[in-house]
Amino acid sequence: MTDGPVATLDEIRSYFNGKADAYDDVDAQPYWVLSDELLWSALTEYVLPRLPEDFRFLDAGGGTGRWSHRFATARPDATGVLYDLTPAMFGHARAKAERYGYADRLACREGDLGRVGEELAGEGFDLIFNFHNVLGFVDSPTDVIKQLAGLLNPGGLLVSFVPSRWHAAWFNLTLGQTAEAGRNLEGRGRFTDTMPDMHLFTPEQLRAMNEDAGLRVDLTTGFPVLLYPGYQETQISGSTRSLAELLGDRAAFDEVFALERGLLGTADAVGRGNNLFVLASRPAR
Ligand SMILES: C[S@@+](CC[C@H](N)C(=O)[O-])C[C@H]1O[C@@H](n2cnc3c(N)ncnc32)[C@H](O)[C@@H]1O
Secondary structure, eight states, X not given: OOOSOSSOXXXXXXXXXXXXXXXXXXXXXXXHHHHHHHHHHHIIIIIGGGSOTTOEEEEETOTTTHHHHHHHHHOTTOEEEEEESOHHHHHHHHHHHHHHTOTTTEEEEEOOGGGHHHHTTTOOEEEXXXXXXXXXXXSOHHHHHHHHHHTEEEEEEEEEEEEBXXXXXXXXXXXXXXXXXXXXXXXXXXXXXXXXXXXXXXXXXXXXXXXXTTOEEEEEEEEOOSOOOOGGGGSSSOOOHHHHHHHTSHHHHHHHHHHHHHHTTOGGGXXXXXXXXXXXXXXXX
């Protein structure tokens, strides 16, 4: 079990305050483009068809609103709340919502996910998602999953996309950091020495956390499984040369995407995923 504080809220806020203005540069890194296209493809296949008309979403730890933006622009009937600890991050989400004309459908709220249950008490959501390391930074992922589950409407969906222990250990070993890899296998660690520590997860742990929160786990998968990021991809800009060369070629990108896409729902490949994707639902009454 990995519950327990990894860093103070001030440390996390200060880390993301420093990243906020350049954060969306990740959209130009070929590896993360691949990962994001796979994530959107999984959402399009497994999540969007299950949502009602006029659905309401909560983007937990939504940052600069990269994923709120996708949902709000793909589904003009949707309304949502982006909830995040770091004002400089969600300031960009607000600006994006104004620029693209959905500010009336997306509220940006400042808050700690450790208190999200009480902060948003009385609100109900058809979809709650936390993408890219959000659960890694909270004191107790188990408790946050429980609080988020309590905010779901009956039949509502909770989607988590979180860092894998096995991937982190592999990554740190490629940098010669054996002690750090050992910590990763125990569920703690980081990818660079400038970032706060994070919780790291396994598929089985995620299944248990969601079930303990009273949710049914509908799908556990992980991706990308065939290509992993290098050190450059832990920075907000720059690319590992081999990844840039391969994925910078449109035809090769499409081929890699097709290979990865073919493995998306394959249970055998889950543990090889860089990030782990879990879709859980609250039973309908
Ligand atoms: C790596 S970013 C991911 C942002 C976004 N989900 C995405 O995929 O682009 C992690 C975000 O989690 C937020 N965060 C970290 N700890 C949090 C907490 N305890 N409560 C609310 N947000 C938190 C940070 O402020 C940051 O914006």
